[in-house]
Amino acid sequence: MRRRERRFAMLLPFEILICLLLAAAMASAQSARENAASNDATSKIPTVRFANGVGQILVHGKPFLILGGELGNSSSGTAAQADEILPKLAKMHFNTVLAPVAWAEIEPTEGHFDFSILDHWIDVARQHDMHIVILWFGSWKNAFSEYTPEWVKVDTTRFPRAISAEGLPTEILSTFGSETMRCDSRAFAALMRHVREKDAERQTVLMVQVENEMGFLGRGGRDRSAAANQAFENPVPATLVQSLKKNRLKMAPELAANFNPEGRTWKEMFGAPADEAFMAWHYGIYVNQVMEAGKKEYALPMYMNAQLPAPGERPGDYPSGGPNPYNLDIYRAAAPAADFYAPDIYWPNFDYWVQRYKAAGNPAFIPEARLESGAANALYAYGEGLAFGFSPFDVDSLPLVENKPEAHPTMGDVYGTLSKLSNEILQAQQEHKIRGLALHVSSLRPRQTVSLGGYLFQATLSRSWASNALATNDGAMMILQTGANEFYVVGNGLSVTFFRDPDIDDQVAGIAGIERLSSNNGTWQVVGELNGDQSDQGRRLLMAAHEMNVYRVKLYSYKRDPAAR
Ligand code: DGJ
Numbered sequence: 413m414r415r416r417e418r419r420f421a422m423l424l425p426f427e428i429l430i431c432l433l434l435a436a437a438m439a440s441a442q443s444a445r446e447n448a449a450s451n452d453a454t455s456k457i458p459t460v461r462f463a464n465g466v467g468q469i470l471v472h473g474k475p476f477l478i479l480g481g482e483l484g485n486s487s488s489g490t491a492a493q494a495d496e497i498l499p500k501l502a503k504m505h506f507n508t509v510l511a512p513v514a515w516a517e518i519e520p521t522e523g524h525f526d527f528s529i530l531d532h533w534i535d536v537a538r539q540h541d542m543h544i545v546i547l548w549f550g551s552w553k554n555a556f557s558e559y560t561p562e563w564v565k566v567d568t569t570r571f572p573r574a575i576s577a578e579g580l581p582t583e584i585l586s587t588f589g590s591e592t593m594r595c596d597s598r599a600f601a602a603l604m605r606h607v608r609e610k611d612a613e614r615q616t617v618l619m620v621q622v623e624n625e626m627g628f629l630g631r632g633g634r635d636r637s638a639a640a641n642q643a644f645e646n647p648v649p650a651t652l653v654q655s656l657k658k659n660r661l662k663m664a665p666e667l668a669a670n671f672n673p674e675g676r677t678w679k680e681m682f683g684a685p686a687d688e689a690f691m692a693w694h695y696g697i698y699v700n701q702v703m704e705a706g707k708k709e710y711a712l713p714m715y716m717n718a719q720l721p722a723p724g725e726r727p728g729d730y731p732s733g734g735p736n737p738y739n740l741d742i743y744r745a746a747a748p749a750a751d752f753y754a755p756d757i758y759w760p761n762f763d764y765w766v767q768r769y770k771a772a773g774n775p776a777f778i779p780e781a782r783l784e785s786g787a788a789n790a791l792y793a794y795g796e797g798l799a800f801g802f803s804p805f806d807v808d809s810l811p812l813v814e815n816k817p818e819a820h821p822t823m824g825d826v827y828g829t830l831s832k833l834s835n836e837i838l839q840a841q842q843e844h845k846i847r848g849l850a851l852h853v854s855s856l857r858p859r860q861t862v863s864l865g866g867y868l869f870q871a872t873l874s875r876s877w878a879s880n881a882l883a884t885n886d887g888a889m890m891i892l893q894t895g896a897n898e899f900y901v902v903g904n905g906l907s908v909t910f911f912r913d914p915d916i917d918d919q920v921a922g923i924a925g926i927e928r929l930s931s932n933n934g935t936w937q938v939v940g941e942l943n944g945d946q947s948d949q950g951r952r953l954l955m956a957a958h959e960m961n962v963y964r965v966k967l968y969s970y971k972r973d974p975a976a977r
């Protein structure tokens with residue numbers, strides 16, 4: 413046997429199928445991209461573009477800022493829930509909901525599809541001028557396979573389970589189930605066909621997240637089924653090897669630390685993280701196949717989300733092989749159909765994870781985040797992360813309280829303000845004339861500084877000027893440069909001091925004036941000035957702690973007295 417034939421013969425039938433599918437997928441991804449491009453030019457379906465470090469979603473051909481919120485897992489399983497939830501979120505200025513659509517919901521009997529619940533959600537969303545991002549809970553949701561139809565769950569021969577290190581079947585479908593992949597793809601294709609027919613013109617549905625926080629949970633972090641074990645001993649697929657070698661300089665440090673380009677098997681090439689790398693590849697090619705099937709019907713932007721490892725967690729404590737930053741180099745090779753990858757950020761170091769995904773070349777979109785710190789982190793996400801969308805989790809649990817005396821701004825307050833500034837934010841993101849930061853009461857950092865337009869903005873959490881009491885609330889701000897020395901500062905709870913940026917010159921900065929603005933039918937009007945105690949006698953911007961405000965700050969600079977040195 414010649415060498416190439418021998419290598420092929422060593423592969424399992426499933427792996428041969430995967431190689432063929434991958435080759436076909438790459439060709440069809442190319443044509444899907446070309447279709448998407450021509451769609452963009454003609455019917456302008458929603459598209460995500462990424463240029464100059466900034467991601468944007470175009471809806472009807474125009475940039476759109478997603479002021480999003482993800483629904484609880486059991487909040488969109490009936491049509492009636494839409495009538496209750498969407499009007500409430502619309503009142504709180506959410507313009508987009510991320511809503512689960514379960515495989516079990518649309519295909520309760522094999523081959524028979526029912527989209528009536530989704531259709532009602534789309535209809536109600538339209539009544540409230542809202543959009544939907546569909547979360548496809550197909551083969552996996554948080555590693556497990558709970559949202560699959562009963563006919564999938566009961567047939568463990570046709571739809572094999574991943575096997576644990578203890579040799580037991582799990583509640584996780586194996587990535588090696590060729591029928592599982594085929595049937596998930598078929599259901600997803602039916603869903604996308606239906607969305608195209610119902611919605612291509614209106615574009616209520618913007619994007620689709622395909623699966624949810626997949627990865628193998630359990631000791632060892634790898635499926636130990638016979639098919640998986642056999643594949644694990646085989647050579648690493650050439651497509652992956654070539655891609656990793658080509659992009660080696662940009663590789664995630666966690667993968668690079670162990671990477672041996674001369675290795676042949678998974679263990680030889682990836683070392684300690686071999687099990688996770690192996691799972692990442694297999695989840696990647698599986699989901700790519702599902703995405704491809706969907707994009708053939710309707711090429712909306714599609715992404716995957718990741719559960720992020722906590723410090724000290726090992727693969728398998730968190731879903732091993734999910735699209736976390738360590739694995740993105742593998743996903744890029746496995747899943748050319750994916751438009752981007754996105755982090756679910758529940759950890760306190762929100763900024764770190766936003767920047768990790770950006771550094772890996774993703775347009776910034778945060779599909780899940782902790783609701784309690786959502787108001788502050790939203791300003792960081794749009795201002796500093798240049799996100800085109802942010803979406804705290806479980807937003808339907810928020811109470812609708814109007815005119816309430818809250819101690820701090822709510823998500824509704826933040827989105828209410830940002831909705832009036834969407835165009836300015838989108839423009840400033842494009843021009844890199846925007847910054848943002850969030851300080852949390854629990855944060856170790858007492859102050860943070862950002863630079864914009866020749867000035868440094870140094871922020872600490874506000875104390876009351878009257879009592880000097882310690883800050884009890886988070887504080888955050890987004891700064892947009894609107895002129896040579898003029899800035900809109902949006903936020904709450906911070907005390908901000910201004911300096912000239914020493915990288916620009918060594919002059920001294922001063923405050924020319926601070927105004928509080930309010931939007932009246934799209935025009936910003938001055939509703940107050942901040943002087944005296946409210947500006948620390950003209951030396952600082954003291955932002956109200958309990959409400960969101962838009963401040964217009966005019967600065968100036970002057971030369972130091974050289975003799976004073
Ligand atoms: C992350 C998942 O993606 C969500 O569906 C939900 O289960 C949250 N975790 C709960 O915290």
